[in-house]
Amino acid sequence: MGDNWDGDGAKAPSQEAVNDALTFLDGRPANIPLPYPEEGTEGDVGVYWDNRQAHVFAEVTFEGDRTCAYFAVHGVPGAVSEKCGSDDVDVTAPWPDDMLRILRMQDPA
Amino acid sequence: MSHLIVMSCSCIELETRHGQGDCKCARYRKEFPNCACERESVSKHSPGPVDDSEVLVRTLFRERHIDQDGRLKPAYFRPEPVNRGFSVDRVLLMGPKPLKSSKRTDARYNGYLKFTATCSGDVRELLRDGQRLFCIYDSATVENKAHADICQNVHVKRGTDNRKRLMMEIAWQLRSAFRAPQPDPPTSLTDG
Numbered sequence: 001m002g003d004n005w006d007g008d009g010a011k012a013p014s015q016e017a018v019n020d021a022l023t024f025l026d027g028r029p030a031n032i033p034l035p036y037p038e039e040g041t042e043g044d045v046g047v048y049w050d051n052r053q054a055h056v057f058a059e060v061t062f063e064g065d066r067t068c069a070y071f072a073v074h075g076v077p078g079a080v081s082e083k084c085g086s087d088d089v090d091v092t093a094p095w096p097d098d099m100l101r102i103l104r105m106q107d108p109a
Numbered sequence: 110m111s112h113l114i115v116m117s118c119s120c121i122e123l124e125t126r127h128g129q130g131d132c133k134c135a136r137y138r139k140e141f142p143n144c145a146c147e148r149e150s151v152s153k154h155s156p157g158p159v160d161d162s163e164v165l166v167r168t169l170f171r172e173r174h175i176d177q178d179g180r181l182k183p184a185y186f187r188p189e190p191v192n193r194g195f196s197v198d199r200v201l202l203m204g205p206k207p208l209k210s211s212k213r214t215d216a217r218y219n220g221y222l223k224f225t226a227t228c229s230g231d232v233r234e235l236l237r238d239g240q241r242l243f244c245i246y247d248s249a250t251v252e253n254k255a256h257a258d259i260c261q262n263v264h265v266k267r268g269t270d271n272r273k274r275l276m277m278e279i280a281w282q283l284r285s286a287f288r289a290p291q292p293d294p295p296t297s298l299t300d301g
Contacts, residue, residue, distance in 0.1 A: 005171070005173060006171050007216075007217035008170075036176045036178075036182070038182040039173070039182075040187070040188075041184075041188050044184075046183070048182070050176075050178070050180060057281060059183050059277050059281070061277065069271075069273035069274050070274065070277075071278050071281065077235060078234075078236075083278070085271060085274035085275075085277065085278065087271045087272065087274055
């Protein structure tokens with residue numbers, strides 16, 4: 001994907017951001033489903049989960065500086081039961097417990 | 110050296126000066142906070158402010174914005190509401206067929222077109238700590254009297270703790286207000 005991939009002047013995803021996303025995904029626990037990929041307009045990339053039946057959403061973004069930012073929520077706007085998130089998380093660190101707790105709420109139990 | 114910021118006398122003057130600029134929404138936040146410019150037209154080409162019941166349609170020119178489940182990717186909702194405005198069209202002012210035809214002459218058109226819609230009232234109901242998250246301005250142009258912009262009303266300053274996480278949460282809320290993309294501009298949201 002090159003520059004202007006959106007027809008509106010977006011920058012192509014940076015190799016550093018893609019590498020950080022791949023490093024982060026290497027730490028994915030086996031019981032967490034694969035996320036969807038996404039691209040930002042400034043060379044950043046992200047991954048996300050969106051299970052509307054379970055009202056679970058989580059997103060992690062990467063700008064290529066060896067850190068990521070995440071946001072996870074259980075609920076819908078106006079009726080959120082739990083949410084969490086943080087910036088500047090090391091992409092090599094274990095996945096945040098609070099995000100994992102929300103992601104596991106979509107498990108059929 | 111200090112920078113002199115020239116304040117606009119009115120909403121319509123702000124839109125005339127900065128309507129095509131990349132920091133339009135920042136201007137609205139600073140000069141007319143808390144959606145003050147929703148109460149009047151911001152463009153002399155507009156038939157009037159956007160009503161809560163209006164269906165707003167956003168045109169998609171690239172398939173890459175849509176995931177394999179047919180939903181818009183979250184990142185799609187992040188940059189524009191903060192800076193230049195998230196452009197939408199007031200579909201019933203133009204009609205769905207003329208709207209679709211007009212998008213085929215857009216510079217971004219490369220053969221792909223889809224449309225996602227929301228109700229302006231749904232966007233206006235999105236809150237954070239009691240404050241409106243988004244404002245909707247009737248930023249009509251000479252060429253498009255149905256044009257409107259969704260601008261983020263909440264300012265998240267650079268340097269704010271967990272700024273990126275906050276911006277993700279705000280974009281998640283806006284994304285939740287939009288329906289799944291479809292081939293033609295919807296004129297009602299009764300189909301969910």
